[in-house]
Amino acid sequence: MTGLGARLRAATDARGPLCVGIDPHAALLRAWGLPDSAAGARELALTVVDAAAPRVGIVKPQAAFFERFGSAGIAVLEEVIRVARAAGLLVIGDAKRGDIGSTAEGYAAAWLAGGAPLESDALTVAPYLGLGALDPLIRIAQEAGNGVFVLASTSNPEGVVVQSARTADGGTVAATIAREAAARNAGAAATREWGDIGVVIGATRPLAESGIAADALAATPILAPGFGAQGARLADIGAIFGAAAATVIPSVSRSVLEAGPEGIAAAIDAHRAELSA
């Protein structure tokens, strides 16, 4: 079984690291001329998958924009994930789930176990309850060859209250979470592979400003939002992430989706060109 880290690396080698977000929020559905319903979200999402599949290796559906339609929206999300994976895309479920013990296992059963209804290659998880609380979920993910992206340093300004707080060792919360995640990839690091435990680090601040040591992340995939509308530029990944730039998966949503159904393929191509420039 090939684990998440190896699959991410292979996808990145073959097609570049770009990840395309799938965010069917109300304003976007309106702009696409689609109804603000589960059916509208399905139409938008499958169009994005079609445009993404020949161009990138990774997509990231945002759970909230399906969950807002309740069970009907979750049924659509199940289909979208299935179709995307069948088309050869890796799927990162952006749901920011997090809880303890058997509850964490419940989320793993939903998203990460083999044959789970929403089985994704990876799930974003939130560590307010501690990364250790998520270990039951991580274990189930890895048993199925899947993985997680743990929120470390997010792209929004309100995040600093928690993420820049100082842990017992004097570092920031963001740095502690990133280090704890990277420690779970030690086996992969030893063989110069990518691990299955990624982190989310927004591209809106240089890594050093969050107190995160780039060197520690050599084997750790980094999902990086914050490009485009939020201010970061794809051309600046090296400057933002330094020694950790090699494992960065930049995620773009708004700037691609706002191109509309006719323009999305070209918008993805433009972002790819910007990345390889």
Added chain:
Amino acid sequence: MTGLGARLRAATDARGPLCVGIDPHAALLRAWGLPDSAAGARELALTVVDAAAPRVGIVKPQAAFFERFGSAGIAVLEEVIRVARAAGLLVIGDAKRGDIGSTAEGYAAAWLAGGAPLESDALTVAPYLGLGALDPLIRIAQEAGNGVFVLASTSNPEGVVVQSARTADGGTVAATIAREAAARNAGAAATREWGDIGVVIGATRPLAESGIAADALAATPILAPGFGAQGARLADIGAIFGAAAATVIPSVSRSVLEAGPEGIAAAIDAHRAELSA
């Protein structure tokens, strides 16, 4: 429109503060002789609602244990919430959602807006991205007369890495989040009411140990897990929460649910008796 705080207070005055968890995890379904399926979860959850409705004012379904069955599980959760509210219970959706901007609004549209598919009186939310990031969600909740419970200090030991980290003012993350939540209830505090913005504070540690000032929480509902199997005793609420004890809503799950379908009503009554002793 009566807001969440006023409804919680009225429910607590009429029936006591006890909140009964609805946690259809696999081991529990097995113990109840039910299939590990959405249908099994439905049967268990509706039995709990039946037993709870004449005895307590508040129930707390755990989203993960429904989500693990995908859209079929979410359809059951929609029904359970609807039935519970129709029976006069207040429902706290325990989903620990959290995100920024329009995504936070997506979760509000799922759980908190008027007529939302999973409309609950309150939703638990996780503030790793900052409490400020959740303000769009809180605004939508309050417009519909609903509210949130923000994770501040959780009952699990792994939580201290993040929650005991020190914010810029020298306090803990837990204390900062609790203070920021309480500040959003300032209007209610002025009229000696309860606010719509609650906090989650585990009962497994005295409030002072988490660095949280009890005085600041006079108008802030406190959802308190950690009783029973996790170690805290209902009789000790005064000792654990001090001056904040009056707004504590103790939540019990395992110790009630493990009594099985025949024993659950008596188990709820026993907990109520322990609380009023």
